[in-house]
Amino acid sequence: xxxxARQKFERSKPHVNVGTIGxxxxxxxxxxxxxxxxxxxxxxxxxxxxxxxxxxxxPEEKERGVTINISHIEYETAKRHYAHIDAPGHADYIKNMIxxxxxxxxxxxxxxxxxxxxxxxxxxxxxxxxxxxxxLVVFLNKCDTVDDPEILDLVESDVRELLKKYExxxxxxxxxxxxxxxxxxxxRLKVNEEIEIVGLKETKKTVVTGLEMFRKTLDETVAxxxxxxxxxxxxxxxxxxxxxxxKPGTITPHTEFEAEVYILSKEEGGxxxxxxxxxxxxxxxxTADVTGEVTLPGGIEMVMPGDSAKMKVKLIQSVAMEDGLxxxxxxxxxxxxxxxxxxxxx
Numbered sequence: 001x002x003x004x005a006r007q008k009f010e011r012s013k014p015h016v017n018v019g020t021i022g023x024x025x026x027x028x029x030x031x032x033x034x035x036x037x038x039x040x041x042x043x044x045x046x047x048x049x050x051x052x053x054x055x056x057x058x059p060e061e062k063e064r065g066v067t068i069n070i071s072h073i074e075y076e077t078a079k080r081h082y083a084h085i086d087a088p089g090h091a092d093y094i095k096n097m098i099x100x101x102x103x104x105x106x107x108x109x110x111x112x113x114x115x116x117x118x119x120x121x122x123x124x125x126x127x128x129x130x131x132x133x134x135x136l137v138v139f140l141n142k143c144d145t146v147d148d149p150e151i152l153d154l155v156e157s158d159v160r161e162l163l164k165k166y167e168x169x170x171x172x173x174x175x176x177x178x179x180x181x182x183x184x185x186x187x188r189l190k191v192n193e194e195i196e197i198v199g200l201k202e203t204k205k206t207v208v209t210g211l212e213m214f215r216k217t218l219d220e221t222v223a224x225x226x227x228x229x230x231x232x233x234x235x236x237x238x239x240x241x242x243x244x245x246x247k248p249g250t251i252t253p254h255t256e257f258e259a260e261v262y263i264l265s266k267e268e269g270g271x272x273x274x275x276x277x278x279x280x281x282x283x284x285x286x287t288a289d290v291t292g293e294v295t296l297p298g299g300i301e302m303v304m305p306g307d308s309a310k311m312k313v314k315l316i317q318s319v320a321m322e323d324g325l326x327x328x329x330x331x332x333x334x335x336x337x338x339x340x341x342x343x344x345x346x
Contacts, residue, residue, distance in 0.1 A: 013076060019085035021128060022110035023118040027141040029056050031110055031180035032073055032086045038183055039075050047075040052184075055086050104128075106135040109159075113143045113177070116155045117162050129166045136163065137174045144179040145326075152177060189229070189245075190220040197234070198320040199243045199253045199288060207232045242288025244320040253318035256346040258310065261329065261339035265306035270336045274302040281336065284328040288319045305336075312345070 020028035033052045040049035055071045071086040085104065107128050111121055128136060138159055146152055156175050164170035189195070191211060197204045210230035211218040221227045229245060244251065264270025279294040292315040296303065303309045321344055329337035 013079060013081045015081045015083070017083050017085070017105045019104045019107050020110050021107045021124040023112070023115070023120040023124075026110050026112040026115065026118070026121075027180045028110045029071075029086055030184060031108065031139055031141060032071075032084060034180040034184035035084070036073060036075050039077065045076065104131075104133045106137065107133045109136050109138045110141050110180075111138060111155070111159060113140045113146045113152055113155055116158050122162060125162060125166050125168070129168070136168055138163075138176065139180070140175055140177045141180050143177045144182055188220055188222050189227075191218075194248055195229075195231070195245050196248045197231075197239065197243050198246050198251055200240055200290075200317050200319065201238075201243070203253060204234070204238070205248060206234050242286070242290070242319065244286065246320065251320045251322060254321050254344050254346060255315045255318045256312065256344075257321060257341045258312050258343040258345060259327075259339040259341050260308070261303075261311055261337050262308045263303055263305055263329075263337040264335065268306075269334060271305045271331070274304045276302050281329050281331040283313065283315060283319075284330055285319045285321060285325065288317075289330075290315045290317045290319055292316065310342075 020032055022028055029052055032055050033050055036047055037049045039045050039047040050073060055073060073084040073086060075082050075084065107124075109121070109125065109128075111117060125136075140152065140155065140159070143152060156177075159175060160170035160173070162170070163173055189208060189211070191208055193208050195206055195208055197206065208229055209232050211221050212228040212230070213221065213225055218227070221229075231239075263275075266272050275294070277294065277296045280291055281294075283290050283292045292313045295312040295314070297310055297312075300309065303311075321341055323341055323344060325341045327339055327341070328335050329339065
């Protein structure tokens, strides 16, 4: 606005233009938000934490759930000041990607560890090469969803091959493994903290009396640790696979939700036949494995293998869940679909 005093930009550190690139839904915007969140917590750092929806802020994106515009984010580390572009991921918006990539001194290529390089990953690497982005760093996201470290090694190897193919130094490019969502949530757990056990049974409050990792005791644990938690007054039989430990009040158990689901085609190892309302497969939500009944929306009679569909699901047991949580659908020991919770109902 005219007459409004603007803050003077203090050039006390070298300035770098960076941006996130990569396949749709691999976590580019979540990573951007996580970077600002983590940096904002450092003493003396002026970075402002930005939530996912503050970055993903154009009206069209809300409709389609994909980033269309380019958001410009500012943050700083001990040695540098950054202008960060959250570049679009969807193939339809490649033109925007070019306008963003053209300004980058370097790009953060975000790849979901659960999926590996996808068509748009390759497309963005080619684009980065064409518009002369001089350096890439890879963030292997969603590592918390992959249980087998060998899978992470295979994905990393695929990524290095892809980079070499398009004349980036595949052998020496830094590849960082992590979870943007976990970093954004900033999870830490300390001894003597109150905690809830949520899902499958009645929610139970308890207190952390000890933490162990690799048979050594810890005072606190952070997101991403594989840790043993000692809980006051809790017996082994009180706990089962699929429950979560959470800060009291942060997550609640539910049985009903709406979801957006992709059903694997026959060629992908999925079902050979369609299914209808009343279908009862297994839903794998985090580590929980619960039977649920599917209700299809009005006007949709059946879902064919290879289709994407909206559906309502009612589980036979409550599971800790929230909007945006991903799950797998399994039947007879094999995966037949994958989905994301769009709205928790009850």
